[in-house]
Amino acid sequence: MANLALRNLTKAFGNTEVLHGINLEVADGEFIVFVGPSGCGKSTTLRMIAGLEEVTSGEVIIGDKAVNNLEPKERDIAMVFQNYAIYPHMSVKKNIAFGLRSSKLSKEEKEARILEVAGILDMVPLLDRKPNALSGGQRQRVAIGRAMVRDPAVFLFDEPLSNLDAQLRTQMRLEIKKLHQRVGNTIVFVTHDQVEAMTMADRIVIMKDGHIQQIGTPAEVYHQPANAFVAQFIGAPSMNMLPGTLNGKGLKLGAGSSLKTKWKSDSALDVMVGVRPDDLTVGKGDPIVSGKVTVREPLGPETLIYVDTPSGEVIAKASGRTPPELGEKVVLSADPANLHVFDAKTGMAVQ
Amino acid sequence: MTIAPDVPAGIRPTTDAALAAPKGKPKNLGQIIRWLLLFAGGILMIMPIVYMISTSLKWPHEVYNVNLIPEEPTIENYTYVLEDGRFYWWFVNSLIIAVITTICNLLFDSLVGYTLCKFRFPGRQLVFIAILSTLMIPTEMLVIPWYLMSQSFGWLDTYWGIMFPGLMTAFGTFLMKQFFESVPDDFIEAARIDGLNELEIWWKVAMPLVKPALAALAIFVFLGNWTAFLWPLIVTNSVDMYTIPVGLSGFGDEVDVAWELIMTGAAISTIPTLIVFLIFQRFIIRGVVMAGLKG
Incomplete structure (x- = not known):
């Protein structure tokens, strides 16, 4: 030993x-x-x-x-x-x-x-x-x-x-x-x-x-x-990455929605906002992105939905029993506490 | 479970029809032609052997008749050859030479092949190419240097003189190297971690994994040396040192070749080769079977 x-x-x-x-x-x-x-x-x-x-x-x-x-x-x-x-x-x-x-x-x-x-x-x-x-x-x-x-x-x-x-x-x-x-x-x-x-x-x-x-x-x-x-390596399916900026007021996502988060930056900083599919819900919470459902993968207890959004393709977990229909427009929301923010240049987590 | 005799009548005919077509029955012309070709090939292969045995059972006056079945079959030739003391010595000489050469080849070829395959050292490729390039030199070119060498070392007319050129062969080294390529490095590394030294890894781990290759090499080398003619003829002088092929060629006299005796000697001398083949062939087949299993 x-x-x-x-x-x-x-x-x-x-x-x-x-x-x-x-x-x-x-x-x-x-x-x-x-x-x-x-x-x-x-x-x-x-x-x-x-x-x-x-x-x-x-x-x-x-x-x-x-x-x-x-x-x-x-x-x-x-x-x-x-x-x-x-x-x-x-x-x-x-x-x-x-x-x-x-x-x-x-x-x-x-x-x-x-x-x-x-x-x-x-x-x-x-x-x-x-x-x-x-x-x-x-x-x-x-x-x-x-x-x-x-x-x-x-x-x-x-x-x-x-x-x-x-x-x-x-x-x-x-x-x-x-x-x-x-x-x-x-x-x-x-x-x-x-x-x-x-x-x-x-x-x-x-x-x-x-x-x-x-x-x-x-x-x-x-x-x-x-x-x-x-x-992105840990966790399956992989964490979604959405482009955004961090400034004095808070976090602004590429699609336009502004969020109040613990992160702030004195000068505007380009960031990647990470959110796990598990943390995205259809409807409830602060809206993050929205788009049309393009693919559904039923897994039994839940259904993975691939949503085509202005920030790119986003994967979310939806209900296994009543998932959104294909082509349906959905709003994906998340608790801001569950977001991860990474510097877009270095990839390092923003503390 | 056994099928009850009162199987519904409707099932019977189809079952019987399926069973009635024997698997081996030729189905079309192509297959018949293939079989005929194979048959012809088989005849071609077996004929010299049949003819050898047939001739060995003939009296001298009948030897030049091409009939396969001797008119008056005799075992007189066998009695003569076996009672003639020379043949016994040739047989022993051939056996000693073939066995020692085979063992040496199995050891040296695989040792060199293993080293060239599993060790990384500067000049490795060069050594390998140098060994391979010796394959391109015909034996006829080498016998004179071999002879001069044997003469200066005093090896003429000795076992050592007959054996030394074949104790290690480029072909065998190449064959073994290629087979060792198929031994995964994991085995060797596992053995290294288990505390074996490099020689033990070769002997205890790598060698058992290439048994089929060793069997093939053993057959090649044994047969090659058993039937070798040119070099033993050149290097031996005394009748007692002859090998079987050299000795047999001397049966007869200046005007007549005693074919019936040569064929008798040849027939007897095939026995060890058959034994060697039967022993090692099993390893080859087992090797093929093992290779077919995953893992």
Whole structure:
């Protein structure tokens, strides 16, 4: 058990720098999720923690030790890969035992440890099977078992659920979360799926283009996004962005409506006003925008409506039972307290 | 559940009609032509073998008759060849050479192929191209340098002399490199995290994953060395060091080639190749089956 720290971590492939100074402190037993679009550097960061990629500059610290120059096996980590990477020529038991090769435990202790892990993962009846006789979810559990059996300081997960179908993914998500509550090791989990990030993480690290955009709890990144990218990346459907200006009196939306909000600016400032589809209602509250309904997506409890407004297309959630008709003109309103305001130039949240 | 005998009469005929058309029955002219071509190909393949066995059962005076079935079949040739001490030695020589060369190729080709495939180092591409380019040099050009080399090292007329040019082949290296490309890096990285050193990763993780390729390579190398003629002929001097092909070519005398004895020796010498093929062929088929499964 140990904490993990990344200090000014950079990575360059040739002359191309892909990570630009990553700083992160992970507390002991914390579940950290790296999330971001493809190519944002999240997997590279994970691989640098694992020791599979060389660090260009900066430090990776596990426990109290800088591990930059240590081999992966000396770092007290275990990793679960997207393609499971369980050895097809070995039985489940041998696969799990493989993680214990370099351990100093006696044969009996190893055996007991394997059975314990298999018990936790509900895999005891499958121990003698070969991987090709297992389902995708079972294979993933073998991979997790191989990592768990070593009781590492830090667990690293590299998009482990993206090869599973939707239902299994939800199930495994829950299992990994329960597992974390049970074993309590530090976990660094990489995913491109913001739902996985929101549901599993103690804290989320949102990355884009090799920079950390925001680090925070799921509630923080959802309710107080640091910038427009985070605001739009987290939450589905994405946050609506409407052009507006901020001045001494308050917020003026492009379409003309003026709102009294907590934000003010002495000089006029071009801003993007963010509002989540959940926070937009048809009719009630302060009117924000209006327009015609162009598409409806019934989801059961609610219906997503796409509204063509002067500020662009806006998505809102409407009643599942009595949604507006196609082509109907609707006025969308919101509580000004639920709006987010971002500087149009920098994308940073206006405080 | 079994179907009751009193199935409504109306159902029977359709079921029977569906069952009546046997799957393998040719349906049209195109299929018949395809079958005939395959049949002709099959005959073409099997004929030399049939002819070899037929000749091995003939008396010398009948050898130049093209009839397939000998007039007076005899096993005299087999008795002669097997009782002749030389053939036994040639067989042992061929076996030693083919087995050692095959094992060496499996190890060295895959080691080099793995390194070229999975490690990034300066000059990697250059080394690979250099190895590949040796494929373009015909053996006939190489035998003279090989011979001079063997002579200066004192390897003439020794096992080592016969084997050394083939202990590692460019073809095998290329084949193994291509197969290692199909081994996902995740396996290797997982093993690295699990604490294996690079040699262990190659042996315990990568090698078992390319078994089908190893089986194919084993068959190629074994057959190649078992039937090799030119180089063993050049490098050996004493009859005791001959391999089967070299030895067999010497049956007969200046005026007459003893075809019946050559064919008998050839027929006996196909047995190990059949065994090797039967053993490794299963791996190849299993490899294809494994590759068909997802994950």
